[in-house]
Amino acid sequence: MTNKLRAAIIGLGVGKAHAKGYLSSPDAELVALCDANEERLLQSAADWKVEGKYTDFQTMLTEAKPDIVSVCLPNALHAPATIAALQAGAHVVCEKPMAVSVEESRQMVAAAEQANRHLMMSYNYRYRPDSQWMCRVAQSGRLGTIYHVNIHWRRETGIPGWGLFGSKAASGGGALIDLGVHVIDLGLWMMGFPAVQSISASTRTLFGPEGRKTWGRKPGQAIEGGFDVDDGGMAFLRTASGMTMFLQVTWAEHTTPQEDSFGVELHGTEGTAALHVRHYGKDDTLRLYTEIEGEAVTVIPSVRFDGTQGHEAMIHSLLGQIQRGETPSSTGIQGLTTVQVLEALYRSAAEGREVKL
Template sequence: MSESTNGGTNGGTNGRRLRIGVIGLGIGRMHIEGWRQHPQVEVVAIADADPVRLAAVGDQFGIPGRHTSAEAMLAAESLDVVSVCTPNKFHKDLTLAALAAGCHVLCEKPMAMNADEGREMLAAAERASRRLMINFSYRFSAQSRALKAQVDGGVFGEFYFGRTVWHRRRGMPGFGGWFGTKALAGGGPLIDLGVHRLDLALWLMGYPKPTWVMGATYDPIARELADKAGKTFDVEDLATAFIRFENGATLALEASWAANIAEAELMETRLLGTKAGLLQKNLHEGYTFDAHLYTELNGAPFDLHLHQAATPAPSAMHDYADAILGDRPHPAPGEEGLIVMELLDAIYESARTGAPVKL
């Protein structure tokens, strides 16, 4: 892992408060809230091409610097860190612009439209000696952190198989908008939802090196709905993949915006280790989670259920700020974002050709 994009060499701010700018104010509003958890951080500027959204969010959070273009914000505000929260198509160019302006970058997932763009972003971060972090937000929940602590403590032994899933019965985000438009999103539920469950599994597994990928994509439900409604939709509505790693482990990945299943929303990551297995699953078809550990103790099968944390875990933005201010490596570095992009590219390529792809 490169030190220059993950910190440790040029990331400190010598006791200053961090000046933050946020580009794109959909999920960008969560970034503002996440950054504000840290006492040495101030969100001083926002940028959004939509002036109505810009004014509403600026007023809501009392942010002084408001810009209808990211470039104007970067030129005017002397920022330390920028959150890139626009549609995927703009992640690369805005990250390059922020790095060129001397900023560290927290880029939303997926890192980019494809791995080539991701490589360009990483190379630019290295050249600028700035950090690049990807907002793999599902790592930062209390449950995910508790599971990772058990992984690091050796409770599971070696992981050899996993299945990581995010399905929706019907849930195309902004149906007819940029999420379902390949030229703006790069893909469908795989690049939108699958990316989270893939990162979570890989992170818990210790990011083993992938070697082979077999993937398939389908679009029967959303395509029919889009055709009937006269909406744009040229990405998949369901993707599956089977990934093999250098260490022999395998991982099944599934993601959909439309599938004929019972649950409105189903998120589940299951990893089987030589000593124990884990399950992280969403509760009540929503966005809260449960974590379980399954093992055998003295010949008896035991199930351990994680108590819900009394207080929420710190945000990804809080941890990024802490790493920058403490001159320590940050979590979810661009290098891991790039591995995810390489896997997504391989899955789409395998889906296109019908053959496995060697990485």
């Protein structure tokens, strides 16, 4: 029997979802929490009966000496907190996006190598049974040659009205870095991370500055701290093998009220597999379009959602891989790849031209 890993969480917004994974895992014990917001910190510590309570992450790392740390801070703090945790000897699960720049992401990968610790990314949507089915189908060869991938995340009124999501300095970007990162990762992961060669993108900032289409805000009630990021955009990518990808992401647009959906379509010479998830639902999310005996057919796969999913399943999976001495399946290198795509995408949009990677 291996020893339980002593886990800690920095940032208790989405960090609560990480906690669920640590608290229900036989491989870990949640020993410390950190949040600058003392009320949030004390409430979470009381709810989960966690002894270690800190408002400063460096103090927590020094005193609690965790084996594994979830970094769930605003984007611009991912790099400093992750590097500090790695240097303190902990493995890290870092929330997405990995960092706000390629430069910082590289420093994080280097810190993990130097410390000989695992740096893992929090890509929770990989841990849906329907996403996993798509990944298996993509890798099985059943779709023939996959020549195009369509990815999207579209919301009608979905600009986050809390935290620092509207601040470029704190978050590095808007809808594309917040939602785009998930679907870019899903598309690249399903395709086995093909080398992206070029990107042509455009972004827009139309609703956020006026407080329109923002969660928890009345029209005209602007977000504290301002809004200087994209609230939507699109991109066209080419890979070295000639495959193309099209990405469409919106935090806000005029469409079906309350729409919030993401999806991936894998178009192959022998079939198309499609994942369309509305409102984070689990029913009727998959289609396979193919031909049987010369006729076009639609297959409706039904996958079971009976185990743990999302962040909880992700934490269980990563802990299990570490305990078994395996390389974790979600790596810092993959996080860096997605940040490279995002940085090139923003550069392409700013310069109004195609960018080579």
